Amino acid sequence: MSGLRIHIREKRFDGKTVLGECTVEAEPGEFIALVGPSGAGKSTLLSLVAGLDEDYDGEITWNGAPLSNHGESPAHMGMMFQEPRLMPWLSALDNVKLAEAERMARDHDYQSNAARLLEEVGLGDATDFWPNHLSGGMQRRVALARAFVVEPQLLLMDEPFVSLDMPTGNRLRRSLLRLCERQRPLVLFVTHDLREALALADRVLFLGDTPARVMLDHPVEGARGKDLESAEVASAQQALLARYPQLLSGILDNARSDADEDEDNA
Structure with missing residues (x-):
């Protein structure tokens, strides 16, 4: 099957x-x-x-x-939990990039999709924001982008x-x-x-x-x-x-x- x-x-x-x-x-x-x-x-x-x-x-x-x-x-495989589970010391963009770090290290021709995905979920103007500067809904949007950045x-x-x-x-x-x-x-x-x-x-x-x-x-x-x-x-x-x-x-x-x-x- x-x-x-x-x-x-x-x-x-x-x-x-x-x-x-x-x-x-x-x-x-x-x-x-x-x-x-x-x-x-x-x-x-x-x-x-x-x-x-x-x-x-x-x-x-x-x-x-x-x-x-x-x-x-x-x-x-992508995952999204009840809580966003963002790294507080990383920006919104770097939180999403973290999920694709292994692929970027393995494939030097790979181009990050993190910025594009944040744009798609409506956070194109908040890529440099720290998690504690984002509302709860915005943090969930970062988590959603992170789940999809690995092309699950x-x-x-x-x-x-x-x-x-x-x-x-x-x-x-x-x-x-x-x-x-x-x-x-x-x-x-x-x-x-x-x-x-x-x-x-x-x-x-x-x-x-x-x-x-x-x-x-x-x-x-x-x-x-x-x-x-x-x-x-x-x-x-x-x-x-x-x-x-x-x-x-x-x-x-x-x-x-x-x-x-x-x-x-x-």
Whole structure:
């Protein structure tokens, strides 16, 4: 099979099985959202794919071969986390260049794409800014550019737009989809927001149960890039809730709790 194949038989933490029998197959260019209640194993699964955690029973392959070498993250893989994780002593431009440093050292003819990517995400005038001079949304844009500067075949995103206000989040989602349209990576996107999953993804995988497993593989109708607050997304969410009420109740409870917390912190 071309693309990604994840087959987890078991993943344990402190003697407890947190991921059970779990198989995911995805082709290059797909955008797959992973959703589920808190503690369902979404970020754990992403860490296994990233090669950050090798202590599990199973296999993860890319085009039929092991995805990562022992102790190494896969080549041509981009990552974006909940926090931007920028180096505070580097400018916005140098933070993005840091991700392509290995390729630049290996290929002396390689021309950096860092400045162009910052321009694409709307930070062309902020390349020399230090991270502490950037707003939270601007820091996420730097992190987005950094994730794409390696021209990833596989892009792992762990709730990258969580806690952002709607206009800022929408701006970043549009930038993400524009970059995906050009580079065509396979995206695994963890989110607790079902609306975000239905707006961005080609497929939504629902994780749940104990130990966690894929409870539902749901293909999303329509094109990517829907408005989170649109009637189309609301209708798709209500249809899923009506069909799988127990599966989705925990996800929606988490979303309401997070929305209340954001309002309290506003």
